[in-house]
Amino acid sequence: MLRIHDTAARALRDFEPRIPGQVSMYVCGPTPYDVPHLGHGRTAVVFDVVRRYLAWRGDRVTFVSNVTDIEDRIIARAAERGTTESDLARHYEDVYWEQLDRLGVLRPDEMPHATEFVPQMQTLIAELIAAGRAYVIEGSGVYFQVETLPEYGRLSHRTFAQLVESAGARIEVDDEKRSPVDFALWKAAKPGEPSWESPWGPGRPGWHIECSAMSLDILGEEFDLHGGGDDLVFPHPENEIAQAEGAGHHFARYWLHSGMVMVSGEKMSKSLGNFTFLADAIDAHGPRAFRWLVVQHHYRNQLEINDDALRAAAAAIDGFDALARRARAAGITATPAGALSAEVGRFVAAMDDDFDTPNAVAVIAGWRRDANSALDAGRLDEAAALLATVLHALDALGIALDDGAGTADGRDEIDALVQRRTDARAAQDWAAADRVRDELSALGVVLEDTPTGTIWHRA
RNA sequence: GGCGGCGUAGCCGAGUGGCUCAGGCAAGGGCCUGCAAAGCCCCGUACGCGGGUUCGAUUCCCGCCGCCGCCUCCA
Known part of the structure; x- marks a missing residue:
């Protein structure tokens, strides 16, 4: 039985989807006004692993993730760049x-864009007004009246009273709002801003309404999982709940939130200016190192990401690749289908415990060692089964191994050089053999001598 | 001020009232190897501090110290 830490319950809960065997899942996606940083990458990988694991264990998963393609920052950035909001958003998407x-x-099964769901958002806003939970301020917009919903704050565990008390310090007080805690559902258009017609005048949706409207429209009432970064818990998903439940809808059953990426002990964020571009980290250490680093840590904890950490993760991945290469050299062809079910059970037990990837990864590392031992001892069937188990489990984590078979570039030339060295070694001409190895090294090729011959891979 | 999380060996990081054990990376020793690479084996007696409960606490309770996040920009 899969157990999931639910943010609303602040506890582990048995996961029972709305429809057995089918999982509906919504994750808050990006506001594309700039290039993604490491934090975006982590969150995306975390929920990709959740999705893959659910599918891997046999559930049919419908994964929806939105793109907020109209929002204050997009408008501001487009104005700066002298381009349109839609061009800017499309570019960064x-x-x-x-x-x-x-x-x-x-990729998500569906990737709704806010600008495509304005009618659905307007319907929801109208429902909220009809329910007496939202009000119009002429020339300003439509606001959700938080006080009308006693359950408000059940996700982020704070009360209306607490919010009112801490308001003012950070919230710009708007005298027109009935309470500083009330938030915008619909923002009246300012000159030059993109806008849509509405019963409340031309304007655009508030930040939170899109996710309520789109998730309900696509996944339906009471969909299973809702995910996002934990800095969003308040206010975004809290307001999503308010909007949906305030209008009488049943919203998400389980709430997952992933921890933040840290830099030198501080949260990575645009305002601190301490962000690293995701592309740079991937360029420097490879995509699998990044993914490995993420799954080595529990998704709810903060995660420090830096070059040293990525380097260590890359070294771990190299070790797995080395196993795959050795196995191939020994004539083993392992596929996930050949996995050992009892061993897989250990992996499942870890993953079922709130996606405990650190323990899952430890289990896989044990198979890697055992597979290498089996190879050393020439127990090829055992090695094949263990490697198959490794591949099967890594599938669930979205990691594939490189056994070197696909390295086609310059293959013939390299093979010829390797053969020359093999001949030299056979003649015990070590100096000549080492010269060839130096040549190959200059080409970025690393040799490994195995009982069944010499294999090579790119450095 | 309110709510929450964390502090574990050189680094990262799981976990548990006692049992040899996480795991990764790095360092050291050994085996293998012409050398190298890869691999395997061995090695580390760690749990922020102070009390308490207990036969026994890193694990439970209380207090303290330190770090971090959220409290309407944020993944």
Whole structure:
């Protein structure tokens, strides 16, 4: 039984989807006004692993993740650049997916854009007004009246009273709002801003309404999982709940939130200026190192990411690749289908415990060692089964191994050089053999002598 | 001020009232190897501090110290 830490319950809960065997999942996606940083990458990988694992264990998963393509920052950035909001958003959405593709993050089944769901948002806003939970301020917009919803704050565990008390310190007090805690559902258009017609005048949606409207429209009432970064818990998903439940809808059943990426002990954020571009980290250490680093840590904890950490993760991945290469050299062809079910059970037990990837990874590391031992001892069937188990489990984590078979570039030339060295070694001409190895090294090729011959891979 | 999380060996990081054990990376020793690479084996007696409960606490309780996040920009 899979157990999930639910933010609303602040506890582990048995996961029972709305429809057995089918999981509906919504994750708050990006506001594409700039290139993605490490934090975006981590969150995307975390929920990609959740999605993959659910599918891997046999559930049919419908994964929806939105793109907020109209929002204050997009408007501001577009104005700065002298371009349109839609061109800017589309550009950065492309950049975002370019990087996530490299990380092996699967595309959502549906990727709704806010600008495509304005009618659904307006319907929801109208429902909220009809329910007496929202009010119009002429020339300003439509606001959600938080006080009308006693359950408000059940996700982030704070009360209306607490919020009112701490308001003012950070919230710009707007005298027109009935309470500083009330938030915008619909913002009246300012000159030059993109806008849509509405019963409340031309304007655009508030930040939170899109996710309520789109998730309900696509996944339906009471969908299973809602995910996002934990800095969003308040206010965004809190307000999503308010908007949906305030209008009488049943909203998400389980709430998952992933921890922040840290830099030198501080949260990575644009305002601190301490962010690293995701693309740079992937360029420097490879996409699998990034993913490995993420799954080595529990998704709810903060995670420090720096070059040293990525280097260590890359070294671990290299070790797995080395196993795959050795196995191939020994004539083993392992596929996930050959996995040892009893061993897989240990992996499942870890993953079922709130996606405990650190323990899952430890289990896999044990198989790696055992597979290498089996290879050393010439127990090829055992090695094949263990490697198959490794591959099967890594599948769930979205990691593939490189056994070197696909390295086609310059292959013939390298093979010829390797053969020359093999001949020299056979003649015990070590100096000549080492010269060839130096040549290959200059080409970025690393040799490994195995009982069944010499294999090589790119450095 | 309110709410929450964390402090574990050189670094990262799971976990548990006692049992040999996480795991990764790095360092050291050994085996293998012409050398190298890869691999395997061995090695580390760690749990912020002070009390308490207990036969026994890193694990439970209380207090303290330190770090971090959220409290309407944020993944």
